[in-house]
Amino acid sequence: MADAHVHDATHDDHDHKPHGWRRWVFATNHKDIGTMYLIFACTMFFIGGAMAMVIRLELFRPGMQWVDPQLFNSMTTMHALIMIFGAVMPAWTGLANWMIPMQVGAPDMALPRLNNFSFWILPFAFTLLLSSLFVPGGAPAGGWTMYPPLVLQNGASFPMLIFAIHMMGASSILGAINVVVTIMNMRAPGMTLLRMPLFVWTWLITAYLLIAVMPVLAGAVTMLLTDHFFGTTFFTAAGGGDPVMFQHIFWFFGHPEVYILILPAFGIVSEIIPTFSRKPLFGYEAMVYAVASIAFLSFIVWAHHMFTVGMPLAAQLFFMLSTMLIAVPTGVKVFNWTATMWKGSLSFEPPMLFALAFLFLFSIGGFSGLMLAIVPADYQYQDTYFVVAHFHYVLVPGAIFGIMAGVYYWLPKWVGKMYDQTLAKWHFWLSTIFVNVLFFPQHFLGLAGMPRRIPDYAVQFTDWNMVSSIGGFGFGLSQLLFPYIVWKCVRSGTPIGNRAWEGAHGLEWELPSPAPYHSWTEAPSDALIAKGAAH
């Protein structure tokens, strides 16, 4: 190891790969950091998933069985925070770290030390958040939206929650700055903006969203902190503050956040469908403009999350119509994916299966979103299980399936080996069946009036809750296949060539498999870029 240090210091050898724990703790290589993000996200996925199992276990039957109401509320709150900030967002950042330099013809991310820092903030943030389960009064239980005055009644966990949110936000902002700077400055000569793969485009737009809205969340929770500890009354009505203002600020962050969670999935699906249809993507430029439009619209729809707080009719109409407008660019995307497959030579390997499930099931989430956008209808649906069903359709078969699709698509490139596709198809089918068993009945429960965030319910909701819980246990268990498939691939997968999939295009497939430690130490030629950008 000492020799290695001397070697490092004297030669500045870019091909040198550090060994042992230093490789990971002091990592500046985009692939190492991407791997750490993905492992972290997977760990958080199972922790957040275990909390979902507790929720579904308690809701299996009416009455109180397993946990007290306080712990139940802690489980719903922590499940959301962990899944959003600990699983989905780090998974996307991991994929961005792995793929963006490879796809734009760069050797690494633009700011490698910042990259290391933004990753290593996360384990501390989530250790802090999870340790709040063991403090007096228990973990945060006021919902992930942290509405005052309820959240201000948290005990010792309150400052832990606020500090953890600040750290997660800082990590996201630093990661986003790195992505934007990399894409804007590190592209190979000839990699023009409109030659970039859709995954890079969607991440660029996502990064802009992150830079704009994560500080808004940070500002909101800073004000909560000063309200709690320093006597300010930003959101305390008794002191002249306005608790509804918190909701406006939170959702100004919260709605773009939904698109932060889903836009990279659009990018991945836009890579996978052409590959397995053996056709160029239909309407590449329209896809780019549609993603940009969705991102822009996400800033002007926030109050649809809070129609029932009371707002002027004009505001209700504005937010209803602007929300419905999002269906237009989303429809463009769904149409283009379908048109890409039209008369294509389709094959159904695991990434394509997950992408197709994404297409169908995310659309269900989109349609229920349109229903929720209608103000008078929303008065009925607000705070019912219909909302729970809606956003889980967006986030599970949307974001999570997008991540699964991406990992199954690029894993062979990362490790130079093909995984067990039969097992991956089992993973797909079990996930798809159980995710529908889990969430589809929640539409019925919501329409029948079952409120969300309750540990007990009226007996008429029993049957569909049992079905939903069975789906939940099945979905949770079937996810155990995923780390096993990855582990098996790393240990004993079948070696593959540079191009893992017959129809794959893009610079990443021009690199050897497994991808070298530093991606493009020499800029790819213009011809190679043009070949890869065959939209």
Place this chain on the structure above:
Amino acid sequence: MAAVLPDAADALARRRRVRNSAILFSLIAAAFYLGFIVMVLVRAAK
């Protein structure tokens, strides 16, 4: 990192661009953070 570029001057220019754009986006993020706090204060003062 410099290997992608034809010469050292270009590498230096790009390093400067990377630093400047990182600073710019950090300032934008800080402006959003402080801006919303100031907005709430101004609104409460009315």
